[in-house]
Amino acid sequence: MSQQIIRSAEFTADRAWGALDIANMNGITVRLHWTDQPYRWHINDGEEVFAVMSGTVDIHYREHGVEQIVRLQAGDIFFAAVGTEHLARPQGAARILVIEKEGSV
Template identity: 55%
Template sequence: MRKIEPASFVGERPWQALDIEAIEDATVPLHWTDRPYRWHVNDGPEVFVPLDGSVTMHYRRAGQEHCLVLGPGDICHAEAGDEHFAEPHGTVRILVIEKAGSP
């Protein structure tokens, strides 16, 4: 058993990950970032949980762009095939659960 203190994790580059666990075909990384990610589509579902800071999750459905603002503890679920990107507001740490090998 180990204790992880998210607030002490600081990446050397945006979206650097601290790999916490791999469970069957899923991974659980803790990401540190202060910059947006790019638009992308995953081949499996993803769950995002900001642990500190806030993030705007941009996503497209039926050609329309939408946004969700997430604060600490909020949960965002992206289905496989959802086009999306995360835009942090300052520095943020995000716990992600995703299919192993997802971009």
């Protein structure tokens, strides 16, 4: 298929952080996630772009050993550089587009 239309507002998964694989572009994956549960603290081995499509998500990250929290609304984007320790905590159900290196945590 050379094109695809995804209605992110209609996507659900059977478990928290369930994903719809949209594309793999030379080792960079684009996935749409649905969740209503937090993810664990982690550090990606590459950059990560995290775009909230619907819902509200609190991003916790550590900068110089100090925990920071930022609230993301639909349309907001968080960029995590290599080595950024972070976790996502949705406030209710959320849909998140994640772009990252294939196989990243």
